[in-house]
Amino acid sequence: MVVSMADLKASLADAHPAPALSPPLAALWWAAKGNWDRAHKIVQDESGKDAAWVHAYLHRVEGDLGNAGYWYRQAGQPVAKDSLEAEWERIAATLGEGERR
Incomplete structure (x- = not known):
């Protein structure tokens, strides 16, 4: 699935992320919608560097810079x-680039 920034941003008008999004991108989607808890739950249950990066971002949003680090x-x-x-x-x-490969 090709995920462009424009497509991802346009999908924020929807009630739910596209089912084909990877868990880290789905978590970013929920974060953009203001649902930190749902975003965190997704990446908390995932392994891998992409999920860890989103997890770091979420803790930065939260203001927990030690955990983000x-x-x-x-x-x-x-x-x-x-x-x-x-x-x-x-x-x-x-x-999104990674999902194009």
């Missing part, structure tokens, strides 16, 4: 210093 290390990503919106876009773009 742990998850950035698990993801092999540097701790984000830019805005939450810019980080969401960067993660979504990177994961």
Whole structure:
């Protein structure tokens, strides 16, 4: 499934994410909809670097920077210093590219 940023953002008008989205992208989708708990539940139950990266982002949103740091290390990503919106876009773009392969 090809996931473009435009498609992902357009889908935010829907009630639920597309079923074909990977769990990390679905978690980002829920985060963008303001449902932190649902997003966290998804990535908490997943393994892998992509889920860890989204998990880090979610703890940054929450303001728990210590926990976020742990998850950035698990993801092999540097701790984000830019805005939450810019980080969401960067993660979504990177994961969307991964789903094109």
